[in-house]
Amino acid sequence: GAGVSQSPRYKVAKRGQDVALRCDPISGHVSLFWYQQALGQGPEFLTYFQNEAQLDKSGLPSDRFFAERPEGSVSTLKIQRTQQEDSAVYLCASSTQGGSQPQHFGDGTRLSIL
Amino acid sequence: AQRVTQPEKLLSVFKGAPVELKCNYSYSGSPELFWYVQYSRQRLQLLLRHISRESIKGFTADLNKGETSFHLKKPFAQEEDSAMYYCALSGNGDYKLSFGAGTTVTVRA
Numbered sequence: 555g556a557g558v559s560q561s562p563r564y565k566v567a568k569r570g571q572d573v574a575l576r577c578d579p580i581s582g583h584v585s586l587f588w589y590q591q592a593l594g595q596g597p598e599f600l601t602y603f604q605n606e607a608q609l610d611k612s613g614l615p616s617d618r619f620f621a622e623r624p625e626g627s628v629s630t631l632k633i634q635r636t637q638q639e640d641s642a643v644y645l646c647a648s649s650t651q652g653g654s655q656p657q658h659f660g661d662g663t664r665l666s667i668l
Numbered sequence: 669a670q671r672v673t674q675p676e677k678l679l680s681v682f683k684g685a686p687v688e689l690k691c692n693y694s695y696s697g698s699p700e701l702f703w704y705v706q707y708s709r710q711r712l713q714l715l716l717r718h719i720s721r722e723s724i725k726g727f728t729a730d731l732n733k734g735e736t737s738f739h740l741k742k743p744f745a746q747e748e749d750s751a752m753y754y755c756a757l758s759g760n761g762d763y764k765l766s767f768g769a770g771t772t773v774t775v776r777a
Binding site: 557558585587589594595596597598599602610613645656657658659660661662 | 672674702711712713714717754756763764765766767768769770
């Protein structure tokens with residue numbers, strides 16, 4: 555595709571429900587990142603994949619957050635038992651490799667927890 | 669720990685006037701610095717990175733290690749420069765980005 559694709563664009567869920575957010579990186583991009591952006595703040599790192607390997611998950615705020623990239627392409631960020639503080643925009647980015655290569659961002663998924 | 673500070677939340681300038689967005693960082697090693705921009709209804713995109721030493725859309729940024737700053741400058745602002753700007757840092761040999769809180773720039777006619 556032309557760029558990083560994320561779905562859904564908007565998600566509304568009730569507190570306590572589980573949600574799954576999808577990211578389709580640019581074809582051939584080895585590295586994939588998830589960021590969380592709260593209102594009025596800059597994006598904050600959640601987790602990083604190189605191919606199918608999750609090399610860093612230090613930014614995941616709790617064990618309710620889980621990410622996977624089983625075939626080294628599409629990635630899913632899952633949040634279990636959602637809470638109101640999970641409301642944010644979740645951004646996915648991909649790059650040709652780690653390190654200093656530019657990251658290309660998707661449009662994000664705006665998650666609202668009622 | 670690495671941290672990026674953008675002291676200005678909002679910046680308003682007239683068309684044709686110079687604009688400078690401040691960015692300060694803290695990092696113990698040699699960081700790589702970036703400016704990302706988000707125009708209205710568009711996705712976040714890279715504007716420039718310090719290792720490229722290039723001017724993009726008339727913007728330049730110089731890494732000042734003594735002052736730990738990476739300010740973004742443009743001598744003559746245009747209306748199409750109105751956007752949200754984020755300064756970001758990547759640690760030496762690292763991959764994840766640490767972002768500042770962002771500065772909203774409005775260029776008035």
